[in-house]
Amino acid sequence: MTFVDDLNQAHRELLDGTRKTVTLRRHYDAEVDDVWQACTDGDRLSRWFLPVSGDLKLGGKYQLEGNAGGEILRCEPPSLLRVSWLYGPDPGFSEVEVRLSAKDGGTLFELIHTAEVPPEFWSQFGPGAVGVGWDLSLLGLGLHLRGGEKPDDADFIHTEEGRDFVFASARAWGEVYEAAGATPEQAAAIVAANTAFYTSEEGEGS
Template sequence: MTDPTDPIASAGLVTREIRTGERDGEPTKVLVARRAYRADQADVWDALTSAERLPRWFLPVSGDLEVGGRYQFEGNAGGVVERCDAPDSLAVTWEFGGGMSWLEVRLSKLEGGTSLELVHEAPVDPEMWRQFGPGAVGVGWDGAIHGLGVHLATGVPLDPAAFEAFMVSPEGVAYARLLAGAWAEAAIADGDDPEAAQAAAEAVVGFYTTLPEESPEA
């Protein structure tokens, strides 16, 4: 049985897909990640939507967590809750750095657990996509999906400092390379050039495994 606290082992529990889409006449990229958890759907839903539980595996959240309300994750994205169909799906705008994208999470029952599907649709910045591909966003979502799995399996809050230290270790670099490579393969399946996709994946590895003070730009 896979150890839910092992990032590298749990990476293999996620299936990843990239689609080319369109919203309001503008091209988009749609990132899809799916994973099954050995937890009841009601428990997974509560972990995803409870302001008290979200900081244990993701980030502190503030605001009005109701349809039409605005939310804000500490130091990260905020937006508007567009739909909430408990305990099956929720949809929010994802606003960060002046950009707007759309996030939907869907849950469904499985024998012995719950299936989660995360769908993140964003406008295409061709230069950013060329440089980093889907891994720039995908690796971050992989971390969240892993954190949720640890929380559901153990109930123990994640230690952000410990995870940051892990990411700059040799094991963390291997983890980042595994994730970035998986997202590159998803992009190639959607039609991206294989050589360019793999180069972008390596850039993503550097982004996620370099401490800010070690960055050449720092």
């Protein structure tokens, strides 16, 4: 299975209101307890996502290296984790929730990211701004659960496989954006903006 095949295992949704909500849902061939530990244990998080510091328990504060930080708002092992997801000097409202449930001998994984997004940023990048990043993260989680190693994002996106993955992810989020009410022209514009942002290239993928 190629990385793009892995990408296509996920279902994506967008709720385009005052607050924007993106949802990714996919199945992993791993037990719920294993996926839960991979998402909540600091050592395992660093192996497929990012190094994390802080007090990793309900009410504790966390910080991802070079990325978001916040507070652990809900923690109900092994099925529900919700955190505030704050990045930058004036982040506004942003929360991420992960839900896990047993299904078909493995785990149904759901990630829901709800945020207030500045209109000018949303009109330029739409849901792909966070969506492509989450797709890369879920790829890393899947590789980790299968005993593999996460590729370094900075190197991966400049390989042929990595570019194909980013192009396919950006297109998938463009389709989601259009399904939520954007025009084809708006969807095409955010696909181009996101592929350029993540790969520093102008291109249509392959």
